[in-house]
């Protein structure tokens with residue numbers, strides 16, 4: 001084997017040759033899967049992989065569903081059984097240390113805020129996220145176009161809501177210029193937005209938007225920074241979790257250049273409790289995640305899903321996950337047994353053991369492993385003991401987290417909310433201007449009418465009003481009003497009615 005190949009060493013095979021369990025650096029972008037019943041060692045495996053990627057200089061992004069991933073930021077406590085395990089598994093240079101970490105949190109409590117803008121999500125993904133019909137998608141497209149042509153930034157949900165309301169109030173005029181939109185479809189979109197809002201999506205949308213470069217940092221010593229995203233609350237809001245994932249993957253895909261298989265990936269994403277993403281996501285979102293997963297690897301990004309059973313992952317995505325760590329599964333019910341058979345069949349058999357039998361026998365921190373070999377084919381399944389982590393197995397305390405955050409290179413940039421002038425403010429201003437303009441025009445017309453009245457010869461008292469002149473005055477006034485309204489529409493929609 002070529003010695004210059006970078007490898008991520010994460011355990012040792014239990015076969016006669018005691019082969020090291022490794023992910024080849026240039027195939028780490030071929031994605032991965034970590035599965036197993038509860039308490040079998042998935043999160044620790046996640047930590048071991050993450051800290052070894054970091055050690056190799058690869059930045060890592062990882063969702064923390066239970067708070068126990070955060071231990072990655074702290075050195076583990078020295079314990080004899082860990083030292084012994086490291087020795088037994090031939091882990092070189094084993095030591096207790098944390099990885100350089102940035103904490104993130106959409107809800108701003110346990111990390112620096114993670115935000116993106118409506119504009120960045122774009123009309124297409126927004127429509128998918130909201131599961132809009134073709135007609136409704138057309139309305140969203142008009143909203144984005146109108147905002148662009150009128151230099152109105154769409155940053156947060158407030159902007160989009162104000163714009164939709166404005167479009168509803170002026171739907172006839174907007175339809176003339178941008179294609180037909182109806183109040184019914186606007187109403188339907190507004191209802192969908194309320195739904196998203198009930199999952200606190202307003203927290204995700206806004207500025208300053210997260211720059212991808214901040215997820216792809218190294219520290220001064222060249223280690224990849226581990227970005228840990230607090231997800232305890234996020235887990236209760238699957239639509240938001242999926243929105244975030246979709247945005248992140250799409251943004252990476254659209255921003256990063258095509259690079260093929262690099263010696264090491266540029267970034268690795270870990271999604272713990274991945275079943276949450278797939279259980280409730282709209283079909284269109286799933287399809288998009290599948291597509292992006294397929295394409296993102298040539299941009300040098302690896303995606304690793306962590307969940308209890310491979311059955312939690314849609315087939316099309318499952319087929320793309322090249323590096324697999326299967327911890328123990330329990331075989332209580334006939335359904336469990338069926339799953340185990342399917343999982344066993346998905347591995348290349350090892351003549352030394354029966355895969356299905358071993359899946360149920362594996363101890364904590366033990367797993368069946370298959371990674372991509374040098375030619376890109378999956379290796380024969382191996383029974384592996386996973387290395388002990390160098391970091392803490394368990395959460396970080398609030399004080400530790402605060403300390404990490406206070407030293408973070410990104411705090412200054414993200415901690416302060418920004419609310420620059422955007423569509424919402426501009427539309428408010430526009431409404432105010434219009435009202436003022438209308439009032440002024442009205443006043444001018446009234447003054448003109450009064451002046452005309454004053455210029456007329458005085459009538460003798462008691463004589464009836466000159467009904468013809470009044471009619472004429474009214475008709476002029478009507479014409480003037482129409483003119484004024486047309487002028488207002490011109491400023492509003494750029495075109496004449």
Ligand SMILES: Nc1ncnc2c1ncn2[C@@H]1O[C@H](COP(=O)(O)OP(=O)(O)OP(=O)(O)O)[C@@H](O)[C@H]1O
Nearest residue numbers: 037038039040041042043044364365386387388393
């Ligand atoms: N590689 C390992 N080295 C040493 N101890 C380990 C290892 N893996 C797991 N353990 C032990 O097993 C415990 C449970 O592991 P872990 O929290 O990773 O399980 P899990 O599969 O993520 O569980 P859950 O489904 O409940 O999240 C750890 O706290 C640790 O004590």
Ligand SMILES: [Mg+2]
Nearest residue numbers: 042043044066
């Ligand atoms: Mg876990």
